[in-house]
Amino acid sequence: xxxxxxxPLDALRNPTRRLRTIPAVVLAAMILLGLVILLAACADxxxxxxxxxxNLDARLQPPWFAGGSADxxxxxxxxxxxxxxxxxxxxxxxxxxxxGATAFGFLLGTTLGFVAARFRGWIEExxxxxxxxxxxxxxxxxxxxxxxxxxxxxxxxxxxVGLDGWERYARLTRxxxxxxxxxxxxxSMRIVGAPEWRxxxxxxxxxxxxxxxxxxxxxxxxxxxxxxxxxFFGLGVQPPMTSLGQMLGNGRAYLIxxxxxxxxSGVVIFLTTLSMCLIGDWLRDRLxxxxxx
Amino acid sequence: MLRFVVxxxxxxxxxxxxxxxxxxxxxxxxxxxIIALLPADAPPEVMERYRTLxxxxxxxxxxxxxxxxxxxxxxxxxxxxxxxxxxxxxxERAGATLILGGVVIALALLIGVPAGTxxxxxxxxxxxxxxxxxxxxGYAMPNFFLxxxxxxxxxxxxxxxxxxxxxxxxxxxxxALTLGTAMAAKLARFVRTSVLDVLGQPFVRAARxxxxxxxxxxxxxxxxxxxxxxxxFLGFEIGLLIGGAVVTENVFGWPGIGNxxxxxxxxxxxxxxxxxxxxxxxxMVLANLVVDLAYGWIDPRVRLAGGPRxx
Numbered sequence: 001x002x003x004x005x006x007x008p009l010d011a012l013r014n015p016t017r018r019l020r021t022i023p024a025v026v027l028a029a030m031i032l033l034g035l036v037i038l039l040a041a042c043a044d045x046x047x048x049x050x051x052x053x054x055n056l057d058a059r060l061q062p063p064w065f066a067g068g069s070a071d072x073x074x075x076x077x078x079x080x081x082x083x084x085x086x087x088x089x090x091x092x093x094x095x096x097x098x099x100g101a102t103a104f105g106f107l108l109g110t111t112l113g114f115v116a117a118r119f120r121g122w123i124e125e126x127x128x129x130x131x132x133x134x135x136x137x138x139x140x141x142x143x144x145x146x147x148x149x150x151x152x153x154x155x156x157x158x159x160x161v162g163l164d165g166w167e168r169y170a171r172l173t174r175x176x177x178x179x180x181x182x183x184x185x186x187x188s189m190r191i192v193g194a195p196e197w198r199x200x201x202x203x204x205x206x207x208x209x210x211x212x213x214x215x216x217x218x219x220x221x222x223x224x225x226x227x228x229x230x231x232f233f234g235l236g237v238q239p240p241m242t243s244l245g246q247m248l249g250n251g252r253a254y255l256i257x258x259x260x261x262x263x264x265s266g267v268v269i270f271l272t273t274l275s276m277c278l279i280g281d282w283l284r285d286r287l288x289x290x291x292x293x
Numbered sequence: 294m295l296r297f298v299v300x301x302x303x304x305x306x307x308x309x310x311x312x313x314x315x316x317x318x319x320x321x322x323x324x325x326x327i328i329a330l331l332p333a334d335a336p337p338e339v340m341e342r343y344r345t346l347x348x349x350x351x352x353x354x355x356x357x358x359x360x361x362x363x364x365x366x367x368x369x370x371x372x373x374x375x376x377x378x379x380x381x382x383x384x385e386r387a388g389a390t391l392i393l394g395g396v397v398i399a400l401a402l403l404i405g406v407p408a409g410t411x412x413x414x415x416x417x418x419x420x421x422x423x424x425x426x427x428x429x430x431g432y433a434m435p436n437f438f439l440x441x442x443x444x445x446x447x448x449x450x451x452x453x454x455x456x457x458x459x460x461x462x463x464x465x466x467x468x469a470l471t472l473g474t475a476m477a478a479k480l481a482r483f484v485r486t487s488v489l490d491v492l493g494q495p496f497v498r499a500a501r502x503x504x505x506x507x508x509x510x511x512x513x514x515x516x517x518x519x520x521x522x523x524x525x526f527l528g529f530e531i532g533l534l535i536g537g538a539v540v541t542e543n544v545f546g547w548p549g550i551g552n553x554x555x556x557x558x559x560x561x562x563x564x565x566x567x568x569x570x571x572x573x574x575x576x577m578v579l580a581n582l583v584v585d586l587a588y589g590w591i592d593p594r595v596r597l598a599g600g601p602r603x604x
Contacts, residue, residue: 129307130311132308133311135532135581136532136573136574136577136581137315137316137573137577138532141569142316144554144558146319148559149320150322221433225435228435229536233543248438252441255449263441266435266442270435274430
């Protein structure tokens, strides 16, 4: 939305111009990310095998280009499961967990940030205290402990991964709402007697949404990495379900004779986070006019 | 200044107590450590005995108050596995983690600051783009994957470095690279932005105008002014460094606190896990306290303004 405001008039007349201003690298990142999401979403249709289908006669087959057969393009793992199919399904799990976690952290942090900025006083102090505590406890450490003691479930995993970063949304929201409260448009809304919820939801929220979305985009790679790290330790997504991190963690023991189990899932994780980083950087530069580049 | 320090100290203490509270309740609610620790067929009398021994038969609030009191007395409880003092078990491992962390921070500073400054001074040139491209690759790379790639290359293919262990400089190379790459990359990007901000200031033009050599302009005028955001960044980065250390230490079998954490979590050694969480929280709070105080030392304006939040 903001992009339109900033774009010169002729960009509106000629819509392709705005597309052309996307740098080639960012465009490539968007296509790559889109491809990963598409393949993950269509896992049921395009995966040649199920993610748990075992073929004990075809264990540890190398990829086709390393002397394997075309039946298993990226080889098989220790139980004869097709690595390519598992990557599709694993990517789906990883992306879904990361999306769910981002939504959870975003909602929690933004809500608390609004509450702190609206009520001030001891409520604000309490929220900022929670923010300080969260910032002092690396999520990976907390999540490791909780998952190991509390046992594992997918909702719990999503909540724990989502806790990573809520304090950043809360800080950001509080700061932006506080400065918005002093701004002219909010003052005028108050003067004309608009109800408070309307000012916050219909006027302040849309105005700070840009910054929040950028923050979410910048957070997303870290969220994916956190999920994959937990699954890497065997504490995240549990078998028979699979995730990219779990495949990487499993493949770690077979690096010498079956490198493909770990490496391909690692490459997909890396390409996903790299694309998100490139897109997030570009969005931030587009939406933050104070940044000189 | 004194009021500022006292205020910061009080806030730090409250945060640490908050972390202790959180760790206590989350881990206690997570389940009965006795069931996890004793064999499933242990007779009920034995379970009761251990429960009384460790005070787990008391109501939760009483356990919590006792826990806080013993914390204040410096007693972190005993390892449920071998009955040793939990703090001692953790401190024993601290050395390895501190060595790794120190080398990583040094590595990140040595690579990140020159790279970021270089890119800022050559802004918009291919050299700038190349540096920043390398940086974004570095920080998008998950550390556990980088670690595996390094093992595959240096230990298995080239057979140059040991894939795990502790004790010599060769053991340190791959863990430090694994953990340091992302930090150096982020630092380079951050330094670039900070230096660019400062380069646009009038006093830099003035310094250049009076024909000060470029190196002197950078060292005397640009760096001190670009340092504040960079130091804040380092304070925040400590948390990610600790999280990353947990992963890296486990990939490379580095006998530090991160390694102990995963081990203790698997053994359900409540006291040790709690102590590690406390130690990490205390480190983070302390690091940010140092950052806050360092502001005042580097930038006199902060002291006058009364606090860095406003500054």
